[in-house]
Amino acid sequence: MASRSGCTKSEPESQFSAESHKALVRANHWLDKLDAGQANSTFELADQESCHVRYVRNVLKLAFLAPDITEAILDGRQPALLTLADLIRAELPASWPAQRALLGFSPRP
Numbered sequence: 001m002a003s004r005s006g007c008t009k010s011e012p013e014s015q016f017s018a019e020s021h022k023a024l025v026r027a028n029h030w031l032d033k034l035d036a037g038q039a040n041s042t043f044e045l046a047d048q049e050s051c052h053v054r055y056v057r058n059v060l061k062l063a064f065l066a067p068d069i070t071e072a073i074l075d076g077r078q079p080a081l082l083t084l085a086d087l088i089r090a091e092l093p094a095s096w097p098a099q100r101a102l103l104g105f106s107p108r109p
Helices: 016-035 042-049 052-064 067-074 082-090 094-104
Strands: none
Touching: 016 042, 016 067, 016 082, 042 067, 052 067, 052 082, 067 094
């Protein structure tokens, strides 16, 4: 069965923390597959993972989040109003300070 995410899955939607953890792990795994040459493009990766290429591209960008943002999300310390949908839809800047500002995280000293 295809989920709203565009990937085939069998379990029901989970809470934000579980889904965000899965998305972060998936993003880094997919980046590793691309870096290792196990997939040559996001189209090929989407085909291998039974996902829509748009979903692959949206999730893949999570691999480039600032490390402290990733850690906060994995620890459940993300801003209360931040959702996984917000992360996936966001036009994430390459700058980590700009990511923090956009997503509602405190600036780092």
